[in-house]
Amino acid sequence: MEKLNFVNTIVRPEDLESLKEVAASLFSEPETQSQSLLDTLATLGLMDLTPERRALKAATALVNRAENQGVSAFKSKVGSPFFRLSAKQRFVLMGLHRLKWSYARIADCLGIEITSVAELAWLARITLQMSMATSEKSGPGSNRVAGSGLASHSSCPEFVSSSPWTQKFLDEECTVRERTFLQNHLMVCDSCRMVLGRARKLLFDLEIAIPKHNIDESIELDSISNLADSMRARKVVGRFGFWNDLLRFLNRVDTKLLLFALGALLVFWFSTKV
Numbered sequence: 378m379e380k381l382n383f384v385n386t387i388v389r390p391e392d393l394e395s396l397k398e399v400a401a402s403l404f405s406e407p408e409t410q411s412q413s414l415l416d417t418l419a420t421l422g423l424m425d426l427t428p429e430r431r432a433l434k435a436a437t438a439l440v441n442r443a444e445n446q447g448v449s450a451f452k453s454k455v456g457s458p459f460f461r462l463s464a465k466q467r468f469v470l471m472g473l474h475r476l477k478w479s480y481a482r483i484a485d486c487l488g489i490e491i492t493s494v495a496e497l498a499w500l501a502r503i504t505l506q507m508s509m510a511t512s513e514k515s516g517p518g519s520n521r522v523a524g525s526g527l528a529s530h531s532s533c534p535e536f537v538s539s540s541p542w543t544q545k546f547l548d549e550e551c552t553v554r555e556r557t558f559l560q561n562h563l564m565v566c567d568s569c570r571m572v573l574g575r576a577r578k579l580l581f582d583l584e585i586a587i588p589k590h591n592i593d594e595s596i597e598l599d600s601i602s603n604l605a606d607s608m609r610a611r612k613v614v615g616r617f618g619f620w621n622d623l624l625r626f627l628n629r630v631d632t633k634l635l636l637f638a639l640g641a642l643l644v645f646w647f648s649t650k651v
């Protein structure tokens with residue numbers, strides 16, 4: 378119980394769970410996942426941040442770390458369709474599929490526009506679908522790009538190939554107005570319903586490709602609580618160390634004598650000037 382309280386001083390339990398999944402989308406080995414998470418929390422734990430902000434910054438730091446490591450972040454899974462995606466793409470898919478994060482939250486983590494998140498997500502999904510189809514060696518036609526289709530009525534929503542409405546609809550990122558329009562339109566338009574159906578299947582098929590974390594719970598709890606201990610110690614030293622040292626210095630007998638001598642010298646110097 379005590380241990381859990383220590384952990385909670387750095388990161389909320391629900392954020393820790395999310396961050397473990399983020400780490401799993403970026404690093405292939407459980408040891409690298411937990412080590413990266415610990416290093417990140419150690420750095421951010423010292424900063425004065427709200428728990429919400431700290432969790433976001435931790436996710437950002439993990440993405441940056443994976444990007445810097447390049448291939449060595451996923452040594453054992455170089456051939457896996459998921460790990461062939463870029464670190465940012467893997468993070469976006471984890472955020473959307475497993476963590477159910479909004480585009481806005483992901484945009485905040487990556488420091489990009491919301492529209493860029495939609496484009497990044499669509500490219501990642503299409504790339505992953507094609508790469509999964511290739512690695513499964515399925516028959517021709519199975520790697521057909523889901524969701525692409527030509528609008529057959531003038532009232533059909535515009536299909537932007539880099540960021541289609543189907544994805545926005547399924548990720549629940551439409552405004553109430555857009556959603557109402559689409560729902561009404563889908564009731565009367567077969568081709569849009571078909572396009573949406575293909576996109577829904579795409580998103581569903583990708584679920585199995587997104588890894589789950591397997592960080593050992595007990596090891597992880599121990600190391601995070603040790604980390605919390607050492608951070609608390611560092612924080613105290615960081616905050617009060619300077620003043621403690623100064624007080625100790627001023628209380629020393631030789632320091633007092635030195636200050637007295639300096640004072641006398643100043644008085645003498647001033648008296649000769651006048």
Ligand SMILES: [Zn+2]
Pocket residue numbers: 528529530532533534562566567568569570
């Ligand atoms: Zn339509």
